[in-house]
Amino acid sequence: MNIDVIISADHIKESQIKDKVVVVIDMLRATSVITTAIANGCNKVIPVLTVEDAFKLASKDRNSVILGGERRALKIDGFDLSNSPLEYTKEIVQNKDVIITTTNGTKAINGCKGAYKIYIGAMINGRAVAQLVKKENKDIVFLNAGTNGQFSMDDFICAGYMIDCITENHEVQLTDIAKTARYIYENNKDIDSYIKEARHYSVIKSLSLESDLAYCMKKDILSVVPEFKNGEIKNAL
Amino acid sequence: MNIDVIISADHIKESQIKDKVVVVIDMLRATSVITTAIANGCNKVIPVLTVEDAFKLASKDRNSVILGGERRALKIDGFDLSNSPLEYTKEIVQNKDVIITTTNGTKAINGCKGAYKIYIGAMINGRAVAQLVKKENKDIVFLNAGTNGQFSMDDFICAGYMIDCITENHEVQLTDIAKTARYIYENNKDIDSYIKEARHYSVIKSLSLESDLAYCMKKDILSVVPEFKNGEIKNAL
Numbered sequence: 001m002n003i004d005v006i007i008s009a010d011h012i013k014e015s016q017i018k019d020k021v022v023v024v025i026d027m028l029r030a031t032s033v034i035t036t037a038i039a040n041g042c043n044k045v046i047p048v049l050t051v052e053d054a055f056k057l058a059s060k061d062r063n064s065v066i067l068g069g070e071r072r073a074l075k076i077d078g079f080d081l082s083n084s085p086l087e088y089t090k091e092i093v094q095n096k097d098v099i100i101t102t103t104n105g106t107k108a109i110n111g112c113k114g115a116y117k118i119y120i121g122a123m124i125n126g127r128a129v130a131q132l133v134k135k136e137n138k139d140i141v142f143l144n145a146g147t148n149g150q151f152s153m154d155d156f157i158c159a160g161y162m163i164d165c166i167t168e169n170h171e172v173q174l175t176d177i178a179k180t181a182r183y184i185y186e187n188n189k190d191i192d193s194y195i196k197e198a199r200h201y202s203v204i205k206s207l208s209l210e211s212d213l214a215y216c217m218k219k220d221i222l223s224v225v226p227e228f229k230n231g232e233i234k235n236a237l
Numbered sequence: 238m239n240i241d242v243i244i245s246a247d248h249i250k251e252s253q254i255k256d257k258v259v260v261v262i263d264m265l266r267a268t269s270v271i272t273t274a275i276a277n278g279c280n281k282v283i284p285v286l287t288v289e290d291a292f293k294l295a296s297k298d299r300n301s302v303i304l305g306g307e308r309r310a311l312k313i314d315g316f317d318l319s320n321s322p323l324e325y326t327k328e329i330v331q332n333k334d335v336i337i338t339t340t341n342g343t344k345a346i347n348g349c350k351g352a353y354k355i356y357i358g359a360m361i362n363g364r365a366v367a368q369l370v371k372k373e374n375k376d377i378v379f380l381n382a383g384t385n386g387q388f389s390m391d392d393f394i395c396a397g398y399m400i401d402c403i404t405e406n407h408e409v410q411l412t413d414i415a416k417t418a419r420y421i422y423e424n425n426k427d428i429d430s431y432i433k434e435a436r437h438y439s440v441i442k443s444l445s446l447e448s449d450l451a452y453c454m455k456k457d458i459l460s461v462v463p464e465f466k467n468g469e470i471k472n473a474l
Contacts, residue, residue: 007388007414011248151244151414177244177388179434180421187424197416 002139003166003178005159008146009108021138022115023129024228025122026145027158028200029083030105031226032122032216033068034098036085038235039125039222041094042066045233047106051076054101066093069101073203076101084212085124104152108145109228115141120226120233123158123191127220130165132236140166142181153198160185161219191217239376240403240415242396245383246345258375259352260366261465262359263382264395265437266320267342268463269359269453270305271335273322275472276362276459278331279303282470284343288313291338303330306338310440313338321449322361341389345382346465352378357463357470360395360428364457367402369473377403379418390435397422398456428454 006012025031034045048054051071055078058065068081068088075082081092083102100106112118116138121129133140142162144155160181166172167182174182188194195201195217204213227236243249262268271282285291288308292315295302305318305325312319318329320339337343349355353375358366370377379399381392397418403409404419411419425431432438432454441450464473 007244010250013247147413150412151417153413153417156413156417175387176384176390176393176435176437180388180390180393180417183431184417184420194420198413200413 001137002173002175003163004175005142005144005177005181007144007151007177008149009104009111009143010146010149012111012143014114017112017115017141017143019116021117021119021133021136021140022112022143023119023121023133023140023162024105024108024112024143024145025155025158026102026105026108027122027216028154028204029085029212029216030100030102030145031120032085032124033083033088033100034120034226034233035122035125035222035224037088037093037098038226038233039224040088040090042096042098045098045100045226046231047109047228047233048099048101049106049110051101054099057099065097065099067099071103073207084209085215086211104145104147108143112143118228119236120228121158121162123161123217123219125220125222125224126158126161127165128223128225130162132225134166134170147200152200154195154200156181157184157188157191157194238374239410239412240400241412242379242381242414242418244381244388244393244414245386246341246348246380247383247386249348249380251351254349254352254378254380256353258354258356258370258373258377259349259380260356260358260370260377260399261342261345261349261380261382262392262395263339263342263345264359264453265391265441266322266449266453267337267339267382268357269322269361270320270325270337271357271463271470272359272362272459272461274325274330274335275463275470276461277325277327279333279335282335282337282463283468284346284465284470285336285338286343286347288338291336294336302334302336304336308340310444321446322452323448341382341384345380349380355465356473357465358395358399360398360454360456362457362459362461363395363398364402365460365462367399369462371403371407384437389437391432391437393418394421394425394428394431
């Protein structure tokens with residue numbers, strides 16, 4: 001079993017993910033939102049690339065769906081929810097379809113077709129993801145959504161956390177970048193000491209979304225593993 | 238002033254390097270070789286992409302040139318020198334043109350046209366490079382050659398060392414990946430503790446080239462800064 005990391009959605013090469021288990025990470029905040037919505041009982045999450053696609057899809061039955069996501073980290077006009085995972089409560093999402101569009105995360109999810117399986121990971125379900133992908137016994141690629149096509153510290157340490165979970169009592173080959181991600185996690189197990197330097201962390205903090213940051217940095221508070229298949233995300237467990 | 242890092246020659250985007258000061262790093266071993274050859278008084282180094290190009294260029298005046306480089310880390314048949322910096326002594330290279338072709342390094346050097354300036358860096362001249370690029374007062378991109386298109390730990394910590402030198406008493410903006418490279422260096426100032434985990438380090442070690450590794454990991458033993466311009470590399474100082 002080999003483990004690799006891709007540093008942003010702009011860096012995906014088909015050969016790197018073909019027939020592999022891909023875990024998409026956008027911990028601040030798209031994959032934390034998706035994981036929370038799935039854990040709180042939504043029917044499914046449908047990630048779409050554009051605001052127009054979201055409205056079009058919602059128009060078929062507007063009352064049964066929740067529109068969520070962001071542009072420039074802010075709620076989109078006409079949408080029900082922003083990209084704050086704290087808004088995706090059981091009361092709001094249960095038995096609903098959630099249609100979501102975000103700047104980096106949904107692009108990454110839609111960009112990894114050709115993979116053997118596509119899972120959605122975040123700090124909040126890191127260990128659950130690690131346990132599942134370990135069982136697949138296939139090569140694993142952590143696809144970091146990154147920020148605007150660039151490497152993002154938050155996604156990198158999140159990949160490092162899951163690699164650390166997988167490599168506990170388990171023999172695997174790590175690429176140099178996978179080793180580096182694990183190194184970063186091992187030396188910053190509190191997460192905060194490393195992640196607080198991330199540019200994207202500052203952006204979210206500047207919008208007074210500290211409670212989102214605190215939530216997204218919690219480890220393993222949820223045990224679902226969202227899986228993207230045929231355009232939809234549902235719990236794989 | 239902004240500082241960024243590109244993780245391999247396969248990840249170059251023209252927009253990321255256009256009009257910027259680029260420092261190409263392939264510390265194990267191409268840029269250590271080039272720096273050593275320049276410091277030992279060769280006329281210039283000419284990096285070429287293929288073995289055929291090297292022979293063709295050399296054929297014009299075979300006695301005045303030195304052919305150096307590697308394929309699969311080994312000397313090329315018919316070449317004078319391998320990719321070991323220790324072979325590029327004053328006795329051998331002084332007043333000669335050195336034509337070099339390597340798997341990753343020469344590809345990176347030739348891939349960054351469009352940059353404002355292109356310098357060649359390694360641990361052995363790290364501080365000299367840092368001091369020069371700081372004076373340019375332009376955005377800086379560390380272009381890691383990487384290994385076969387992949388992130389390589391050796392080049393990453395080398396970029397981190399130069400970023401650390403630049404940011405001593407100097408206000409700069411670092412991207413997330415530049416911050417991470419500096420973090421890795423700051424926590425592994427001996428270099429060895431991090432670099433020994435690199436896949437490429439193992440390859441070189443398996444070929445009994447420990448003396449090359451020891452040499453390439455020394456900091457600041459040379460004060461030249463090779464610059465690539467119009468197809469040739471000469472000392473910029």
